[in-house]
Amino acid sequence: FDKNDDGFIDKEEFTFCWNHWIKVIVRPVNAFLIVDVQNDFISGTLNISKCNAQQDGSEVVEPINRLLETVPFDCVFYSLDWHPPDHVSFIDNVHLRELHVSSPVSADKAQAYDTVVFAGPPPMRQRLWPRHCVQDTWGAELSNDLKVVDGAVKVYKGTNSEVDSYSVFWDNKKLTDTNLSLQLRNRGATDIYICGLAYDVCVGATIADALAIGYRAVLIDDASRGVDLADIEKTKATIINNHGVIVTSDQVLAMV
Ligand code: VGL
Ligand code: ZN
Numbered sequence: 169f170d171k172n173d174d175g176f177i178d179k180e181e182f183t184f185c186w187n188h189w190i191k192v193i194v195r196p197v198n199a200f201l202i203v204d205v206q207n208d209f210i211s212g213t214l215n216i217s218k219c220n221a222q223q224d225g226s227e228v229v230e231p232i233n234r235l236l237e238t239v240p241f242d243c244v245f246y247s248l249d250w251h252p253p254d255h256v257s258f259i260d261n262v263h264l265r266e267l268h269v270s271s272p273v274s275a276d277k278a279q280a281y282d283t284v285v286f287a288g289p290p291p292m293r294q295r296l297w298p299r300h301c302v303q304d305t306w307g308a309e310l311s312n313d314l315k316v317v318d319g320a321v322k323v324y325k326g327t328n329s330e331v332d333s334y335s336v337f338w339d340n341k342k343l344t345d346t347n348l349s350l351q352l353r354n355r356g357a358t359d360i361y362i363c364g365l366a367y368d369v370c371v372g373a374t375i376a377d378a379l380a381i382g383y384r385a386v387l388i389d390d391a392s393r394g395v396d397l398a399d400i401e402k403t404k405a406t407i408i409n410n411h412g413v414i415v416t417s418d419q420v421l422a423m424v
């Protein structure tokens with residue numbers, strides 16, 4: 169600071185600098201994470217509208233596009249469920265691996281959406297799904313209607329045949345990090361806005377990890393659709409209990 173004739177710091181200059189720096193210091197760095205808005209979940213083999221909650225996955229596209237066009241997020245991430253053909257979560261692969269004696273269902277009786285226990289070691293609980301989001305297939309592509317902004321980063325998960333990955337941060341056994349946490353750290357992110365498919369599966373697991381890491385995490389309710397109504401309610405309760413925030417896309421738009 170320049171000193172005045174009386175030897176004191178100029179008050180106007182000090183106030184200007186303080187106001188500038190305090191804004192820099194407390195300014196949030198907002199990341200937008202769009203989870204698994206892929207063809208298979210909307211109209212393909214794991215079409216969530218055929219699941220218990222009967223929600224239409226395509227309905228997330230419009231609010232997400234509106235947010236992308238209106239809100240100046242500091243960084244945007246798109247995650248993709250990206251499985252190899254022999255992935256452990258596919259019902260038609262259940263015979264490829266041995267089940268543990270404690271498995272509630274045998275390989276011969278198992279159907280899509282059942283939970284089994286694979287032998288391991290260690291034993292591993294796994295919900296079985298129809299074959300979906302196989303790498304480099306149409307079903308794994310992002311919805312054609314979804315806006316993809318310049319400079320956005322794509323994060324691929326579920327690429328290890330032997331372990332499923334619901335969270336965009338880590339696989340279900342926390343063996344491997346997807347690189348999302350490093351990318352968020354590099355950008356100095358403080359707040360993460362999360363939405364997409366499926367509310368009670370990958371969106372829920374991702375926001376739980378974001379909160380556990382210590383991010384301020386915000387779930388955009390009307391930009392998410394899920395599989396099971398009871399599980400969606402459990403997901404919301406977990407978010408609230410862990411000091412996350414649930415908002416509508418209109419509330420996010422109103423902040424601009
Ligand atoms: C998902 C089931 C299986 C999801 C991924 O993206 O929510 N759900 N794989
Ligand atoms: Zn999957």
